[in-house]
Amino acid sequence: GDAVPAAQRGTWTSFVKSLAGFSGDLSSMTAPPFILSPTSLTEFPAYWCERPELFSAIGDAKNDEDRALAVLKWFISTLKGQYTSRNESMGSEKKPLNPVLGELFYGYWPDTNGRGQTDLLVEQVSHHPPITAYCIENKSKGVKLTGHNAQKTSFSSGSIIVKQIGHAVLTVTPNGGGAPIEYLLTLPRLRIDGIWYGSPYIELTDTTFISGGNFVSTIEYKGKGYFSGKSHTFKATVSPAPGTGGSSSGEHVIDGLWHTSSKFSSGGKSGLTFHNVEAPKEEVTVGSVDNMEDFESRKLWKLVAQGIRQSDFDAASREKTKIENDQRQRRKDEQAAGTKWELKHFKHVDSDPVYERLGKLVKVVPPTEDAYIFQDNWPAKN
C-alpha cells in the first residue's frame, strides 16, 4: 500500500495476514516500525477531558434535564480526540505502547475562567490482558469520572473489530450539596479500516448509553454507507428514564457528526447547535520527566519513545526488551516470594453495583461487570 514505506511492505503484508483469523490481545503483537506510536495507552484517558470547560459545566447544570444534556455534550465532544487524534497528529492510527503492570500517568488541566482545576490519574491495573483504570476529577465543581478499559479484538473482512470492555461512571455532586448523582457510560465498538493500505483509521459502530440522573441517552454510531452516507455520524436520543415520571418535554433527538458538530433535530431546541468541536482542544499538562518516578509512563518509555521518534528502531527495540525483561523478572520474583503486585490507586471488585443499577434501565449486556474502585489517594502536589 501507499502509506507503507517500501522497505517495510513485506513485513506489513505478513503482519496483516497474521491478523486474519486472529482473536484476542492485539497489543502484544509485533508490528512493523512505521506503524508504532511513541505514546503509551495509559495516556489515552486524558482524551476524556481535553475540553475541560465542558467537563466542569456538568457541575453547573441547574436541573436533571440540563445535566443530562451537559453530560452528553461533554461525552460526544470527547470522541474526536479519542478516535481521530492519532490520524491528525501522525497521519494515521498507530499502535500505542503496551503499558506494563503498575504504569502510572498523572496530569491536570489548570483552573482558568473559574472552571476549576481538573486532575487526571491513570494506572495500568493488568498486563495480561491489558486493563487501564483512571480517575478524572474537578473537585471544585464536584465532577468526577472513574473507569477502566480493556479491548477484545477480532478481524473481519479486512477490518479490525474492537469491542471495548469496561465502563465509566461519572459522579456529580451538585454545588449546593445534596446526594451525588451517578451516570453509567458504556463504550462504543470500533472498526479499524484502511489496514491493507497501511493507513488505519477508526469508525465507531453500534450503540452506547449514558444512564443516570433520571435520564437515559442512547447514542447510535454509523459510518460511510449507512444512513447518512457520511463518516462519523451519530444520532442521540435523550429522554427521562423509565419509571422516573419525567414528561416527554424532556426528550431530545440530536443528529450530526461527532468529529465536527451536531444539532437538535426534535424537541423544544430543534435546529439549535448541540455540540461543535472545530475549535482546538487543550492537551493535559504533565510535569517534567526529570521529576517523575520510574513507573510514570513518559519516564518509563522515554528511550523507547525517543527511538521511535528518531526512527532509530534498533534502539527502540533494545530499550523495549529491557523493560520487558525487567517485567518478567518482577513476576518471577513475586512468584518465588509468594507475593502479588499491589495496585497503587485502585481496588478490584468483582461486580459494580452502579453498573448493575443504572445498566438495568438500558438493558446492558452483560448485566454485571467488574470494576476498579479509586482509593481516593491522589499523589501530593509537587
Ligand code: 0T9
Ligand atoms: C481507550 C481508544 C482505545 C483505548 C484504543 C484498539 C487500540 C487500543 C485501544 C479503545 C480510549 O478511550 C479510546 C482509542 C484507540 C484504540 C486503539 C486503536 C488501535 O489500533 C489499538 C490497537 C491495540 C492496535 O494498535 C492495533 C494494531 C495497529 C496495527 C492498527 C493501527
